[in-house]
Amino acid sequence: MSKVKTKPRKASVSADKVAELAGVSRSAVSRAFTDGASVSPETRAKVLAAADQLGYHVNHLARGLLWHRTGIVCLIVAGMQAPFQASIVEIITRRLQAIGKVVMVLNTSGEAEGVEAALRQTLNYRADATVVISGTPPASLVKTCLENGQRVILINRADPIKGPEFISVENRTPALEACLMLKRAGCRRVAVINSTAGTPGLEMREKTFVEAAAEHGLEVSVSRAGPTGYQTGVDSARQVLATSRRPDGVFCVTDLLALGFMDTARLEFRMNIPEDLCVIGFDDIPEAGWLGYELTTFRQPLSEIADHIVAIVEKEDAEPGQPVVLPTQVVWRKTVRP
Amino acid sequence: MSKVKTKPRKASVSADKVAELAGVSRSAVSRAFTDGASVSPETRAKVLAAADQLGYHVNHLARGLLWHRTGIVCLIVAGMQAPFQASIVEIITRRLQAIGKVVMVLNTSGEAEGVEAALRQTLNYRADATVVISGTPPASLVKTCLENGQRVILINRADPIKGPEFISVENRTPALEACLMLKRAGCRRVAVINSTAGTPGLEMREKTFVEAAAEHGLEVSVSRAGPTGYQTGVDSARQVLATSRRPDGVFCVTDLLALGFMDTARLEFRMNIPEDLCVIGFDDIPEAGWLGYELTTFRQPLSEIADHIVAIVEKEDAEPGQPVVLPTQVVWRKTVRP
DNA sequence: TTGTAGGCGTTATCAG
DNA sequence: CTGATAACGCCTACAA
Secondary structure, eight states, X not given: OOOOOOOOOOOOOOHHHHHHHHTXXXXXXXHHTSTTOXXXXXXXXXXXXXXXXXXXXXXXXXXXXXXXXXXXXXXXXXXXXXXXHHHHHHHHHHHHHHTTOEEEEEEEOSXXXXXHHHHHHHHHTTXXXXXXXXXXXXXHHHHHHHHTTOEEEXXXXXXXXXXXXXXXXXXXXXXXXXXXXXXXXXXXXXXXXXXXXXXXXXXXXXXXXXXXXXXXTOEEEEEEOSSSSHHHHXXXXXXXXXXXXXXXXXXXXXXXXXXXXXXXXXXXXXXXXTTTOEEEOSBOOGGGGSTTTOOBEEEOOHHHHHHHHHHHHHOSOOOOOOOEEEOOEEEOOSSSOO | OOOOOOOOOOOOOOHHHHHHHHTSOHHHHHHHTSXXXXXXXXXXXXXXXHHHHHTOOOOHHHHHHHHTOOOEEEEEEEOTTSHHHHHHHHHHHHHHHHTTOEXXXXXXXXXXXXXXXXXXXXXXXXXXXXXXXXXXXXXXXXXXXXXXXXXXXEESOOOOOSSSEEEEEXXXXXXXXXXXXXXXXXXXXXXXXXXXXXXXXXXXXXXXXXXXXXXXXXXXXXXXXXXXXXXXHHHXXXXXXXXXXXXXXXXXXXXXHHHHHHHHHHHHHOOOTTTTOEEEOSBOOGGGGSTTTOOBXXXXXXXXXXXXXXXXXXXXXXXXXXXXXXXXXXXXXSSSXX
């Protein structure tokens, strides 16, 4: 934790100056900017005018010092540039801003170490709450956050830590459903395309699908060719489709994997989708709806996730509620025969 | 600016408590956490142990009060979920974190009003700097930021405001180059696909391309079917390709437009790319490199943009430097005949 | 309704 | 090397 030493910058205009210019006291200035404080319209007007002239803005940081609430919510995320992560950050920032919060984004490598460092920052800035989208923080640190009155919200994590709030999406039901959809489409040999990430959600989807497939008498294989992303979908397809026993149906635990898989199947193996190969994804990222893909997938309920986050951030008592598990929704498009 | 009234939360552990537990003074605690301060290893160890036991973390907000620097950099952006925006946010957050800054993301609607509100927040939180990726803030407000010692950095904005720092990407050269590339590929009738956004950069690309095309004796048309995005590319293609005088080469001012255009041309108009139609994009978003597209495009130098942002954030003097205009780089893929 | 005094958590300054 | 003290900018009693 190295601190770079630098000279202080020019001070910004404070309430003192405004008070002086307006010919009132510091408190009057404070009150003019506090909702529901008792100020005469006159005084208030004078203060506002002076503030405007000087370019004064209330210092939320100093204010947070007194209130023990900063209005800051931290978002810990890795690989924000990926479509799903980008979408979730987009909607969360928007919703939190709507309730007067401001979002601090901490971009981690996703590794445990990075998440831990990010969570420390969270403490340093006295965030009111922290939302962890990627990675799992150490339980001890989560405890510290909680003790400091900070809410901790874990998204799509099923880790058995006690203390934080959990919001996640169903994994078993859609994985099961995917298997059924492929079977109904007449597929005999299926495959799960996963990544090496080892995220609990992805693992659960894979496991459930494999079990269901076996149970339904489907030949099933698993591929994990690399990190979660388009290229891994490509690599998986190259491996999986090159074998003598090509699958005729695949469940990709992520849309991005599915898109890479589809492109490769079509362009390098000249397969037709869904005639020769059925593909199912997960997430419903915007790209899945593009004309070139029209991927059948499971939609993550981003809006509902955001709703729950907002509710947790706003609630008064710090007691964590029951874990929230949200259902996904099948989005039927054109990569699976009906 | 309504402030919701809420009870203060539980106070978090402060240096006082740590000092008490460690049996030293507040100052000692402070020094233990300050790089290069003179503390005996002993004292330091005691403090650190106590801090760890109590879960103490330095309050950066209180610290910022003294230093007039908070370590916060604000990022004003609209439509973060779009690939290009997501990529730039990703790289900027990463780089700024690397120099010990923390990024606050303000998601605006992109309208002037939203940008203004976002910039006000920036002031409220005493950010060291603000990076505006989307939209143009009012000049007066920028002035206020500057006066408060806050750096203001505008990305891809050519607005004639005085005061902020400008980092942008060349628009004329690539637009010109695009025209030449299409001509060399044997195109006779070309089109520019733009959006209704009216961003200075996009306008410049369109204008330059149109002029160049006319100069080179190419028949040229312009389409602006909606906001910047995939769907607008689709809509443009439906309009432009349905006419009797179909273009055989298009320059899309954004990759996303190009991808929508390509999908529509291929699937709805059964055109082959690049045989029947050459397509050039701009930005080089990850999707442009996907097997299904292999779009020839101009790469925005995200890394260099981030470099300049970091340099500006770190520099001591507040004087704005010369506007920085970065060159783009052609990425030859497969949508233009060589 | 207004002003004054005290404190929030931290660091810089100055004695010791 | 250590501890007391005075800021930083703000809010909230309290008294006027």
